[in-house]
Amino acid sequence: MVRKSILTVLMSAAAMPFCMSAQATDLEVTHWWTSGGEAAAVAEFAKAFDATGNHWVDGAIAGSGGTARPIMISRITGGDPMGATQFNHGRQAEELVEAGLMRDLTDIAEAGKWREVVNPPSLLDSCTLDGKIYCVPVNIHSQQWLWLNNDVFKKAGLEVPKDWNEFVAAAPKLEEAGIVPLAMGQQPWQTSLAFQVLLVAVAGPDIYNKVYGDKDAELAGSDALAPVFEAAARARDMSKKSNVQSWNDATNMVITGKAAGQIMGDWAQGEFQMAGQTAGKEYSCLPGLGMNEVIQTGGDAFYFPKVDDAAITEAQGVLANVMMAPDTQVAFNLKKGSLPVRGDVDLTAANDCMRKGLDILAKGNVIATPDQLMSADSVTQINDLFVEFFNDPSITAKDVQTRFAAIVADAE
Incomplete structure (x- = not known):
């Protein structure tokens, strides 16, 4: 059970530098969380913020981050900033920060002792530029997962795969049964995600770090990495009849048994939960595709554009603290399928897949996302x-x- 109620945390002025607002303020928050599981998760943020006496004005933008980010950036640079906006951990908002368009949150972070509670510390490092903190990391999302419909394999007379190689071996029999082996949407980030997950699974995290982190072009083009690209070609063949665009539509193919599996981040858990399915029963999850079990320390963060409005500025500070509050972290991440950024919260309600992620995180088997590198x-x-x-x-x-x-070779 969570140690305190959300309201208790919000009202504790001694422990947190925010309390009920003297005056209610509407704060527009833009994000791209529009699937069923994502909407349920973001509602936890809205509920906690509204409990302070302010009002969350939801600015959801349909589509993916690739669709939403240009809209968000255009508004900020065009002089029509929202109160707060989502980006991923990493360098996506770097130019906005350098242009002086984002609010410095260092004083709030220091008052809340974020450096002491955020785990791993690299999450807060991703919000830091020139020693100043510009965003609130709200979760740890890892892309390194294979999601499987257990019943599909049983009906086809197959054992549920324990790793990528067993999954590939099962593909012909699945196709004979009229099942799409691998569901995959066609948004640009999804196909790239599948490749880099395969890179870590097949070649290992050290190779991944050298390619994406050190920009080792010679290694990237070497025979040593040929099996990774061959695996990607196999994934392409296994997903050729997927015929969906959005990631959550691909997840739904797995949930409904139209497809056997999906390479997708842990946010897919939210969709399985919304469908009333239980990890370890109706579906299985293989971190690192069951081959190299690691957790990426990527995820979502919120930035606060500078505004010339004292009430909005005050509400921004309240929301920043709400998002980092222990109970809000638990409530949001249980719905989102991600892990909290705080290392000091009670997660006894975590499901089987979340526990796998927590175990890997505790071992320190972590890598950064491409956006961070x-x-x-x-x-x-x-x-x-x-x-x-x-x-x-x-x-x-x-x-x-x-x-x-x-x-x-030309990457920055």
Whole structure:
């Protein structure tokens, strides 16, 4: 059980630098959380913020982050900023911060002792530029998962796979049964996600860090990495009949038994939970595709654009503290399928998949996301490459490896 109620945390002026507002303020918050599980999670933030006497004005933007971010950036640079906005951990808002358009949260972070409670510390480092903190990390999302419909395998007379290789071996029999082996949406980040998850699973986290972190183009184009691109080509073949666009539509294919599995981040858990399914019963989850079990320390963060309005500025500070409050962290992340950024919260209600993630995190088996290691432009180039690859079977594994290595060579 969570140690305190959300209201208790919000009203504790001694422990937290926020309390009920003297005057209610509407605060527009933009984000791209629109699937069923995501909407349930973001409602926890809204409920906790509204409990302070302010009002969360929901600015959800349909689509993915790739769709939403240009809209958010355009509003901020165009002089029409929202009160708060979502970005992913990493360098996505770097230019906005450098341009002086984002609020410095260092005083709030120091008062709340964020450096003492955020785990791993790299999450807060991703919000820091020139020693100042500019965002609130709200969760740890890892992309390194394979989600499986247990019943699909049983009906096909197959054991539920324990790793990627067993999953690939089961594909022909699944196809004979009319099941799409691998569900995959066609948004650019999804195909790129599948590739980099395969890179970690097949080649290991050290190779991943050298390629994405050190920008080792020679390694990226070497024979040592050829199996990774061959695995990506196999994934392309297994997903050729997926025919969906959004990630949550692909997840729904797994939930409903139209597909056997999906490579997707842990946010997919929210969709399984909304469908009333239980981890370890109706579905299984394989961190690191069951091969190299690691947790990425990426996730979501909220930035607060500078505004010339004292009431909005005050409400921004309240929301920043609400998002970091222990009970809000628990309530939000249990719905979202992610892990809290606070290392001091009670997670006895965590499900089987969340416990796997917590165990891996406790062992220190973590890697950064591409957004934390490369510029937004370099990540976009890789995304575009794998959209083309997954949609054009004529592009060979060797071809895409050569092009990928060239992007890595010029990456920032």
